[in-house]
Amino acid sequence: MNKENEHNHGHHNHQNHETHGDHSDHSHHHGDFKSKFFISLIFAIPIIILSPMMGITLPFQFSFKGSNWIVLVLATTLFFYGGKPFITGAKHEILSKKPGMMTLVTLGISVAYIYSLYAFYMNNFTNVAHTMDFFWELATLIVIMLLGHWIEMNAVGNASNALKKMAELLPKTAIKIISEDERQEVKISEIDIDDIVEVKAGESIPADGIIIQGETSIDEALVTGESKLVPKVFDDEVIGGSINGSGTIRVKVTATGENGYLSQVMGLVNQAQNDKSKAELLSDKVAGYLFYFAVSIGLISFIVWMLIHNDFDFALERLVTVLVIACPHALGLAIPLVTARSTSIGAHNGLIIKNRESVETARHLSYIMMDKTGTLTEGNFSVNHYESFDKQLKDEDVLSLFASLESNSNHPLATGIVNYVKSKNISYSSPKEVNNLPGVGLEGTVNNRKLKITNVTYLDQNKFDYNKDQFTKLAKEGNSVSYLIDDKQVIGVIAQGDKIKETSKQMVSDLLSRNITPVMLTGDNNEVAQAVAEKLGIDDVHSQLMPEDKENIIKDYQSKGSKVMMVGDGINDAPSLIRADIGMAIGAGTDVAVESGDVILVKSNPSDIISFLNLSQNTMKKMIQNLWWGAGYNIIAVPLAAGILASIGIILSPAVGAILMSFSTIIVAINAFTLKLN
Ligand SMILES: Nc1ncnc2c1ncn2[C@@H]1O[C@H](COP(=O)(O)OP(=O)(O)OP(=O)(O)O)[C@@H](O)[C@H]1O
Numbered sequence: 001m002n003k004e005n006e007h008n009h010g011h012h013n014h015q016n017h018e019t020h021g022d023h024s025d026h027s028h029h030h031g032d033f034k035s036k037f038f039i040s041l042i043f044a045i046p047i048i049i050l051s052p053m054m055g056i057t058l059p060f061q062f063s064f065k066g067s068n069w070i071v072l073v074l075a076t077t078l079f080f081y082g083g084k085p086f087i088t089g090a091k092h093e094i095l096s097k098k099p100g101m102m103t104l105v106t107l108g109i110s111v112a113y114i115y116s117l118y119a120f121y122m123n124n125f126t127n128v129a130h131t132m133d134f135f136w137e138l139a140t141l142i143v144i145m146l147l148g149h150w151i152e153m154n155a156v157g158n159a160s161n162a163l164k165k166m167a168e169l170l171p172k173t174a175i176k177i178i179s180e181d182e183r184q185e186v187k188i189s190e191i192d193i194d195d196i197v198e199v200k201a202g203e204s205i206p207a208d209g210i211i212i213q214g215e216t217s218i219d220e221a222l223v224t225g226e227s228k229l230v231p232k233v234f235d236d237e238v239i240g241g242s243i244n245g246s247g248t249i250r251v252k253v254t255a256t257g258e259n260g261y262l263s264q265v266m267g268l269v270n271q272a273q274n275d276k277s278k279a280e281l282l283s284d285k286v287a288g289y290l291f292y293f294a295v296s297i298g299l300i301s302f303i304v305w306m307l308i309h310n311d312f313d314f315a316l317e318r319l320v321t322v323l324v325i326a327c328p329h330a331l332g333l334a335i336p337l338v339t340a341r342s343t344s345i346g347a348h349n350g351l352i353i354k355n356r357e358s359v360e361t362a363r364h365l366s367y368i369m370m371d372k373t374g375t376l377t378e379g380n381f382s383v384n385h386y387e388s389f390d391k392q393l394k395d396e397d398v399l400s401l402f403a404s405l406e407s408n409s410n411h412p413l414a415t416g417i418v419n420y421v422k423s424k425n426i427s428y429s430s431p432k433e434v435n436n437l438p439g440v441g442l443e444g445t446v447n448n449r450k451l452k453i454t455n456v457t458y459l460d461q462n463k464f465d466y467n468k469d470q471f472t473k474l475a476k477e478g479n480s481v482s483y484l485i486d487d488k489q490v491i492g493v494i495a496q497g498d499k500i501k502e503t504s505k506q507m508v509s510d511l512l513s514r515n516i517t518p519v520m521l522t523g524d525n526n527e528v529a530q531a532v533a534e535k536l537g538i539d540d541v542h543s544q545l546m547p548e549d550k551e552n553i554i555k556d557y558q559s560k561g562s563k564v565m566m567v568g569d570g571i572n573d574a575p576s577l578i579r580a581d582i583g584m585a586i587g588a589g590t591d592v593a594v595e596s597g598d599v600i601l602v603k604s605n606p607s608d609i610i611s612f613l614n615l616s617q618n619t620m621k622k623m624i625q626n627l628w629w630g631a632g633y634n635i636i637a638v639p640l641a642a643g644i645l646a647s648i649g650i651i652l653s654p655a656v657g658a659i660l661m662s663f664s665t666i667i668v669a670i671n672a673f674t675l676k677l678n
C-alpha cells in the first residue's frame, strides 16, 4: 500500500520544478558568499596587518597608536557583515530546533568576537596584564568560511545542475506546418498535440511525435547515453530533445510540455533529488549528533586546557577550532550530491530511477525474477505453423479467425498473429464482446461465432481433445502454441516463435557471477520456458503461471528472507512489480507496468539490468565514502582541533580548522561528481 502511494505522488510532481530539497536551503546565499568573501577580504587585510599579535609571524609591526581602535571597528563590521549568512542560518536552525552547521559556525565566530571585545576592554581600560585579542583570527576565520562556502556552493551547483542541462535539450522554437506551402515559426509552448512540425538536419526535435514524412537518423543520447545515430523512417517514434541527423523530417506531435518524455524524466529526477532516502535521513541524524558532539568536546577541551595551563586564550582558541572544524556542511551534502548525480547518470543511460530506495536495496538482492516475453525475448513473434482441424475451414480461414479475435488485443502473441496475417494480405474482421482471459487467452464473437483462443493448460483443465504429439513437437521447437476453440472442440492451432534478445545470455551469466540467482516466471508452456531457460543458463524456471502466481512466488521467496527484484513488461506483471523489493519495468512494455515499476529500462535492453546493479553498487560506495569524508573525518579532526597533540607541537588555529572543514566539503563534492555508471 505504502509503496503504491509513493508511486502515485511520483506522477504529479511536474509542477514543483522550482521547489528544492532541504540541503539546497543555503544555495540562495550563493552570490552572497562570493561578494561577501571579496569585501570581507578587503576588511581583513588591515585587521591582520594592524593586529599586534601578528608579531609572532611577522618580524615587524605596522601598528601605531590608536590602530587598535581601527581594528575594533573593522572587525566589528566584518563580524556583522561577513558573518551575516551564518548568523541568519543559525537563527533558522535554532527556530526549527535543528542546530547544525550554521549554528556551529556562528557559535565559533561569536565566541571569538565576544572574547576579543573583552580582551580589548582589558587592554585599553584596565591595568591587568596584556590579554591577547582574537580579531585577526576572527577575520581570517570569517574570510575562509565565506570562501569555503562559496566554493562548496559552486561544486554543489555543478553536481546537481543535470536538470538544467536536460531542459536545454529542447529547442526554443519549432517550425509548424500550417498548410502545404505555409509554415510558421512558433514558440515551443504553442505546439499542440497533432500539430505537424518540420525538423531540419542537425536541429533538435521540439516534441515527442511520429515521423510522417522523410527519413533520417537521430541521436538519442538523452535516453541512451551514447551519441549514436539511430535510423528512423516513416511511422517511427521520435523523442523531443533528441537531435536530428542528416534528413529533414515532418513529425506529427504526440505529446507536448509536461507530458513529453523529457519532462517526465526531468520530473522524476527532480523528485528523486527532493525525496529523502534512508541514507540521507541517517546523515541528517548524524549531523544533529555532530552538533552536540562538537559543543561538548569543545567545552571539555576548554575546561581541560584551563585546568592544565590556566591559559584562557589558548583554551578558547581550541574551543573555537573544534566548533569550526566540526561544521557538518560536508555531511549535509554527502548523500544528496551522490543521489543527484546517480539519478541523472541513470536517466542519461536509459535507467529511470523512480524510487531511489531501490538503489540502496539493490546490493542485498539474491533473486532477480524475469518475465520471458518482452523481457528476455524480443516479444516479436513470428508464425511458424498454423492448421485447421475443422473440415469446413481451410488453414487460411482459421488463421483469419485467429487474427479477427486477436485484432483488438495488444498482447505480443496477438500482435504477432495480426502482423503476419496483414503481411499475407489475408482479410479478417472485427471481433465483438471480447473478453480477456488472464493467463489463458481471450474469448469473443467473430462473424456470430463464439470463439476462444487459449493455451494448452486450458485444454487440459477443461478436457478438450487435441493432438498431444503435435503440441509437444511444436513446443519443443520453442513455439508458444495457441488453440482456437468453439464451445465443443478445438478447431485450429497456431505456433509462434520468438527470438531471445541478444544481450540476455550475457546478462544471466553476469548475474550468476554476482551470486544473484536469475529466475524465469512465465505464463507460457513448460517446453518453451525450458528451451529458453536452457539457452540462457537459467535453472530456476516457473512456467504456465497465472498472473497471480507470479506475485505469490515472489512472496514465497521473500518469506525466506530474500530480497527479490522483478523485471517485467506486461499488465500481468504489475502486481509482482509492486510486490517485489525492486520492480523494474521494461520501457517498451505496457503503461501499467511502467507505472508500477521503481526503475524503468527505457531501452528495454537486458544488459541494463547489470548497469543498474553497477550504478547502485557505485552509488553506495560513493555514499559510504562521503559519509566518512563528511562526518567520519571528525574522529580525527575534532581531537586534533581540541589540541590532543599539542604536546608534540600539533596545534590547529581556528583558520586552519576552517580550511580543513572546507576541504572535507570539496572532497565530498568531487567524490560525488566522479561517480560513474560502470
Ligand atoms: N491475447 C492472447 N492470445 C493468445 N494467448 C494468450 C493471450 N493472452 C494470454 N495468452 C496465453 O496466456 C499465457 C500467459 O500470458 P501472459 O501474458 O500472462 O504471460 P506472461 O506470464 O507474461 O509470460 P511471458 O510474458 O513470459 O510469456 C500466454 O503464454 C498465452 O498462452
Ligand SMILES: [Cu+]
Pocket (backbone or CB within 6 Å): 101, 327, 328, 329, 330, 661
Ligand atoms: Cu561548513
Ligand SMILES: [Mg+2]
Pocket (backbone or CB within 6 Å): 371, 372, 373, 374, 569, 570
Ligand atoms: Mg509477459
